[in-house]
Amino acid sequence: MRTVQGAALDGLRARVRALGAEAPDRRTPPAAPTFGARLRGFVSTGTPRASAAALRALKARRGDGPALVRTRSGRTFLVVLDPLDLHRFYAEPVSLLAADPPEKCRGLGPEEPAGIGCSRGELRAQRRRINEEALAAGVPVHPSCGAFLAAVAEEAPHLTATRVLDLVRARHAVHRAARRIVLGDAAASDEELGGWLRQLRGGRARAARTVYGRTLARIQEYAAHADDGTLVGRATRRSDPAGALDPLRQAHHWLLAMDAVPGTLLRTLLLLGAHPAEQDTAAAEATRGGTDGELPRLRACVRESLRLFPVVPDLIRVTRAETEWRGVRYPAGTSVLLPAAFLQRDPERVPAAHVFVPGRWKNPDADRDIRIAPFSHGGGRCPGDQLGLMITAAFCAEVLRGHRLAGARPVLDPVGPLPATLDPGTIRLTLTRR
Template identity: 50%
Template sequence: MRTLHEAVLDGLPEDLAPAARSQGGGAAMTGPGTTQSAVSRGQQARAGRAGSVRFAAGRALPLFVRGRGSGGVRPAFTADALRALRARHGGAPVLVRGLSGAVLVLLDRQELRQFYEAGPATAPAPALGAVPSRAAVRAVIAEEARHLTAAATLDLVRARHAVARAARRIVLGGGGGGCDGEGGAGEEHPAGLFGRLRRRGAPEGHTPLGRSAAYAGRQGQVLRAMDAVPATLLRTLLLLAAHPAEQDAAAAEAAGSGPAEDLPRLEACVRECLRLYPAVPDLVRVTRTETEWRGVRHPAGTTVLLPAHFHQRDPEHVPAAHVFVPGRWKTPGADEDLRMAPFGHGPGRCPGDRIGLLITTALCAEVLRRRRITATRPVLDPPGPLPVALDPRGIRLTLTRR
């Protein structure tokens, strides 16, 4: 399990020009210059050796070429390989043999609903249910945000420190016992916001053991949800800095809102950041029973990969796929749009999505309320397509007092 002190490296490489649909490749030849889809004949679509190598290289090579201090611009392999596979096999799921065995890759939006409705092989974590009030969370964030804006530069180290402090207070209580070894094993921290919910009688079990187990589960979910907050915070602020009008509008919303009020514009900015740079770019599940994908049966135990980031940035199906457009999230039903899944959908949806989104939005609001972002590293070019990856370790934001 990742911790707040591990680098959050997500995103997939940028796509190159789509492969021509006339290139054939993995499909069987039926005549000079023609192909026939394997799926149309009731057979599995399999990537050839070259396709498998390209796919594996696109997933593994960036790990080797990325430098320790990289700003996050990675080689453009994976999306190009996925687009080539989709063109060659008519969008059908393709069985690709990689370094870890065979993987069934879902390349077309036709399969998205089936994937999300099936749910994970293991029992999904229960939703958090009741979460602390917006006012309570924002009160904690307002105090901890002072550490974010204390210096003229905001980077990942400072962001992680502030988020870790907020996490201890929200989950464990003001003293943060347990994280720093200050509390004994099994010690309760009633000052924590989730601890207060527990004391109010949230329906988590009728025995002390049942209530403690449920509370411990909540702690883990919230801490995991907060693990991606520092990277998302930096990326969202970087995107706002590259779009001055959006930064000014978000700052005005933050300055004019009370602790219990919604921040719809800023929340839309965070959601759009997660569409462009998801915390989990690939969703992988192992089937529990035999499944059928486009008329082809696959045995139980098949590893199925949904390249969520690829689909969220697919220009064939998502308008302005490589552009920062927060307004798309204000459209009714946007949160249920299967093409865009920052938190997933169905039974496998991230159980900590609400609290993670609330905390990230509140942190952005406090930074913008106090400071203006006047310079950044890297420098983004809004008129052009945004980079497909932004390594949070390379982000530096220069802050000036408002």
């Protein structure tokens, strides 16, 4: 059986031979293959376009088997590309392949957030179960949909107050609705809380600790009066004898998670503006749609937008024990990376990979297709996927119900390959009355 050191040395010798250099001494300490680092913008260090080029080069050199690669930042990943490895990535239990908490969870010292997003191991599994109940995971229409959709409808006029819709307006409307959904109507106008959350998304560690304390104190004020229809109210009143989930810290993560909605909303509307027939179909659904929050066609458009431009382009897990992949052993603590953005746009495996085709989501098996994972799969699947779809589709419906997308920047080719990236900060949508 090969070892990780042997695999690394094989890769190193192959690279040296390709360069026409002398073979390395076998006593040289083993190192992960670094040719990915010499390809501009490898995974997690550059743009998805550059990452795709690096991953294609990786496939050409190594095939679809797992490859150990070091990035420019010096971090080493085991990159998986083959369908069999994807199945395993999604199927492994958290006891063997644990989620890697994001950077936002670090730097807060003893006050590290106690929400599910920053948890590890069995504690994460316990918190996830409680979190799923509050979010009604897997349920297309949340039990509190009446209140949630009312909040969306009442905040949507901020999107259409002028003829031009951009990220500033989208964030303003969505964040107001998010504070109402998570904490209650009283929080809608709390721009100070919104400012603290913005600081926590990208602030320095010392400032983050101070702001985090203020944020939790403010959330606690709202939670004390929140009704059962809010997310924090549902979490607070849920029986949790072990005290695994702190509703206040989880509410903080829910608010941060809602930050993905404005960009997804703008990208979806931009794509609809570039495809008039799809826009008319979605607008017709919005016009005849009731208050049940279903909107299947618009949800398909949101899913397709996320397939093309995922919020999380790379999924990362960390092994909690020694594991074996394709006959090679890897130690505990190995970071395993699944490049979701690349795989969802791989023309070798995904039909019309670079084209907007919301109809692909009509297939009931599409949501279980491991090649397409806008919300991940298995135990790592986002528990708020259905709620996020409901809210984003509802905002799209509010815009399309009374307005038509008459122009947009940037201009997208409706039939040609779509760009690899789409910065929502550059999107400008021109609205006209229907």
